[in-house]
Amino acid sequence: MRFVLERHQQKFNPAFYQQVNKLLIKTRVRSASGIVPVSVFTNGVGCPFNCVYCSNEPDMPKSYFSDEPAVMRAIRNHFDPYKQVQSRLQMLYLSGHSLDKIELIIQGGTFSFYDKPYREWFVRRCFDAANTNVAKLIKTGNTTVSKSIYLSQAQRKNETTSQRIIGLTVETRPDFINPKEIKFLRTLGVTRVEIGVQAPDEKILKLINRGHGLKEIVYATKLLKNAGIKITFHLMPGLPGSNYRKDLKMLREIFQNPNYKPDNIKFYPTSVVKYSKLEKWYQQGNYQPLDEKTLTKLILAFKKTIVPPWVRIQRLVRDLTVNDIVVDSFPSNLRQKIETELKKQKIRCQCIRCREIKSDKKSTRLKLEILTYSASDGQEYFLQYIDSQNRLYGLLRLRLFDNQAIVRELHVYGEVNPIGKRDQAKTQHAGLGQNLLYKAEQITKKHHINQLAIIAGIGAREYYRHLGYRLKNTYMLKSWQ
Numbered sequence: 001m002r003f004v005l006e007r008h009q010q011k012f013n014p015a016f017y018q019q020v021n022k023l024l025i026k027t028r029v030r031s032a033s034g035i036v037p038v039s040v041f042t043n044g045v046g047c048p049f050n051c052v053y054c055s056n057e058p059d060m061p062k063s064y065f066s067d068e069p070a071v072m073r074a075i076r077n078h079f080d081p082y083k084q085v086q087s088r089l090q091m092l093y094l095s096g097h098s099l100d101k102i103e104l105i106i107q108g109g110t111f112s113f114y115d116k117p118y119r120e121w122f123v124r125r126c127f128d129a130a131n132t133n134v135a136k137l138i139k140t141g142n143t144t145v146s147k148s149i150y151l152s153q154a155q156r157k158n159e160t161t162s163q164r165i166i167g168l169t170v171e172t173r174p175d176f177i178n179p180k181e182i183k184f185l186r187t188l189g190v191t192r193v194e195i196g197v198q199a200p201d202e203k204i205l206k207l208i209n210r211g212h213g214l215k216e217i218v219y220a221t222k223l224l225k226n227a228g229i230k231i232t233f234h235l236m237p238g239l240p241g242s243n244y245r246k247d248l249k250m251l252r253e254i255f256q257n258p259n260y261k262p263d264n265i266k267f268y269p270t271s272v273v274k275y276s277k278l279e280k281w282y283q284q285g286n287y288q289p290l291d292e293k294t295l296t297k298l299i300l301a302f303k304k305t306i307v308p309p310w311v312r313i314q315r316l317v318r319d320l321t322v323n324d325i326v327v328d329s330f331p332s333n334l335r336q337k338i339e340t341e342l343k344k345q346k347i348r349c350q351c352i353r354c355r356e357i358k359s360d361k362k363s364t365r366l367k368l369e370i371l372t373y374s375a376s377d378g379q380e381y382f383l384q385y386i387d388s389q390n391r392l393y394g395l396l397r398l399r400l401f402d403n404q405a406i407v408r409e410l411h412v413y414g415e416v417n418p419i420g421k422r423d424q425a426k427t428q429h430a431g432l433g434q435n436l437l438y439k440a441e442q443i444t445k446k447h448h449i450n451q452l453a454i455i456a457g458i459g460a461r462e463y464y465r466h467l468g469y470r471l472k473n474t475y476m477l478k479s480w481q
Ligand code: SF4
Pocket: 047, 048, 049, 050, 051, 054, 055, 062, 063, 109, 110, 173, 196
């Protein structure tokens, strides 16, 4: 239907076109945070380690299964980055989404384990795909296919194209993070790194055969923050050697100990999955996963008493099918069940995801609140625009350390507002972003620091240029006396 609508757009009256277009956005939640996420997978060689809980399905990226929707898409496209991004963008476009702002998420094991030429090629082809206009292709059946020779060329083009990659996420291990690796990640345009932390406990890390300890987690967290990169910790309640009490204690530690304090977390409650060592431990009676009741209790306690307002819970459970798991310890709709329980117990989760405004009715009375906390030998400032119900309209993360200042995130929530257009009903581009940045500059000046750097996604660079920032060593920079 969308296809017909686009091809014959001129024949319809504009009001009718807009109405149908709205109806076609079935999965509004995908772009409710203002950005469309596009996940792609690297090919299946990506990790030499053997964590006991990790699946190792033949020919699949480590830790993923061939029947997961995003993996199936990658298989259909033979793990080709260009085809994966293009097919996803076309699908999103056909379901009515704006493709102005894209968050590219590269999955498939340990990204840092792949050699540099492969990684550079992979990212370059993703940018090429984003630089190939999907709307034009669908409307006319024809478009200019973008094919760059150098990554920098593809990135430069993306700075001003209509489908901009404004964030790039990769997943890796803490022990692969060092200054050289960070420098390389920045040349690729990486703005967020997801690291497998699993459990902040030396004994457990050893038992699950992680191959690194706490020292590496602390070091990686600090280096990433100092580079302005946003961090997601993967956490696994219910690991061997843990129990409810220990899990709760570890979750507290993650947000009380300044050596951790990630920006986002993803829960991966330990499941006994096929092709894993844990499968054998379970069959031998040496391991038992957390049951649904205990896991629910843990997550409710976390949401009620631990999660700070500057954290986004990106994921509560992983969607696995019955084909992938050995024991069905909790249902796949656990998230919904927890939501119901939260309502019943009148618990309001403070996290970003639960507070962001999405497409709800907006208030015109907003206040700017500044929260500060110490983390990884620096001071973090979390600036947020909220209304009287504590709903979140925009946020900025500013980090001060060693006489330097860096903005690690600037995000205005609400539905995607196409670049260059203003719509009073939508929050994006309503000046909140500029105000947040102005405040960050004031804080920086107050601390006698004479320049502010911003880790901008490639596609966001233009936005900052208009605000007086210039590109220097992959960061947008503004200096003053
Ligand atoms: S590092 Fe990650 S991908 Fe590699 S074995 Fe461990 S969990 Fe699996």
